[in-house]
Amino acid sequence: MDGHRCCTKQNVKRGLWSPEEDEKLFTYITTYGHGKWSSVPKFAGLHRCGKSCRLRWINYLRPDLKRGSFTSEEKQTIIDVHRILGNKWAQIAKHLRGRTDNEVKNIWNSCIKKMLFSQGLDPNTHNLIPSHQRAYNDVACKCNVSPNHELSNSVFTLNSQITNAYTLEMGTPIFAVPDNQPPLLQNPNPVWNQSLTDFTSFPHVSSIESTPNISSSLVNLSGIGLLNHENCVWGDSTFAPFEAPILEGERPMRQEVLQEKEKVSEMGTNKVIQNVDTSFDSSSFDLRFVESTFVSDFMHHDFISMDDFAWN
DNA sequence: AAGAAACCCAACCGCGGAACT
DNA sequence: GAGTTCCGCGGTTGGGTTTCT
Structure with missing residues (x-):
């Protein structure tokens, strides 16, 4: 099938990325955009396949990634959206600002699945498991969901924050970019003026947190960016792929x-x-x-x- | 303290489909 | 239209870390 010839070439490194490789990739993409992923390693001076570079960028190096453990609100969002969409990790991740499909998938498999099971819920169907119907209430949960999310409503009732966020009219801003801040999705360089030489703090600090121009009030606590208003930060695709600017009408x-x-x-x-x-x-x-x-x-x-x- | 088991998560694999030639 | 290339997605794996015995 695919085969990914780039991966079968000799001299292609695999496994964990070194800080030097990260810096090369980060510097290259923030400067030139990724263009064709298959050509990225060549131009960036990396002995990796394009696919590996893409994955590293998307899952780790991208500056708009949110780091740290999932909040209870985020977990609840995952549960609620998964109930409707199933294992559509990429689509679920779109509803969690700064989270990747890989992260969502991992937290689901490592934590949320067990949590639901401990509540007597089938993680696949979100229905009660018959054998648990009289026992679920006794089971403690390792992974805390929001305190308001009681067992009695875990099957169907949605977190009110999430529900409200989903039902907002298009064009109703939850948060907006300050006047002096260009819309992030339109910014050809999402590092937001972060100096490339200042690599020491990267990537463990989220760009939002490290960008003083963006006030904390812009952060949507429910983790959902839904808006397509031209002044809003997060549009339909929360994780708009970062690439070199596309000419008008190109695609x-x-x-x-x-x-x-x-x-x-x-x-x-x-x-x-x-x-x-x-x-x-x-x-x-x-x-x-x-x-x-x-x-x-x-x-x-x-x-x-x-x-x-x-x-x- | 040491080994085993469990957990977590970054990275890889393979597939499907879109884009390109 | 057919073949090839590329991208993105979901599933899986493997190694590092933490917890348990």
Whole structure:
């Protein structure tokens, strides 16, 4: 199949990246953009395959990455979006500013899966596991979710912050770039004036935290950037790929196709949504609507406890 | 203190599909 | 239209770290 010939070439290093390699790659991409990934190692002076360079940049070197452990809000967002989209890590990651699909996948496999299981929930379906129906309440959870997220609502009720964020109208700014700060997605150099020689602090400090011009009030605590307003920081694609500036009109068709593809794939994941709204878009979908679609019939019942019903 | 087991996460692999020739 | 190249995604692996015995 693919084969990735670049990877089969001799003299291609594999395994962990050294700080020197990181610096080479970082310097090259922040200066020239990545262009064709397959040619990056050659021009950057790296003995790596293009694929490896791409992965390193996306998962580690990109300046807009958020470092550190996941907050309870982020974990809750992952759970909520995963419930609807399934293992679409890249799409889930779009709803978590500064997080990669790899990170989301890792936190899911290492932590959230166990947490859900300990609550008696099937991580794949988010339904109650029958054998756990009378025991889940006794199980302590290693990975804390928000204190407000009680067991009794873990199946369907969405974190209110998240729900509200999802239902904001397009164009309603959650946060905006200060007047003197160019929109980040349009900035050809996302290092935001960070000196290339100042590499010692990189990459363990997030660019947001280290950029004094961006006030802390810009940080959306729910971790969701949804807006397409031209002045907003995070648009539909939270992780817009960093590449050399594209000439006007260079790739309009591809973008349209991608948008359509995303729409179709997401609609396909949930036929309920598809039947109701054919213009469904993952970045702006209304979780409250989804919630009501799934939940309303159940919630009108007067359940004494979760033990009284099963989702399967 | 030392070895074993469990955990975490960076990196790799293989596939599907889009873009290119 | 067919073949090739490239990119992006999800699944998996392996090694370093932490916790347990």
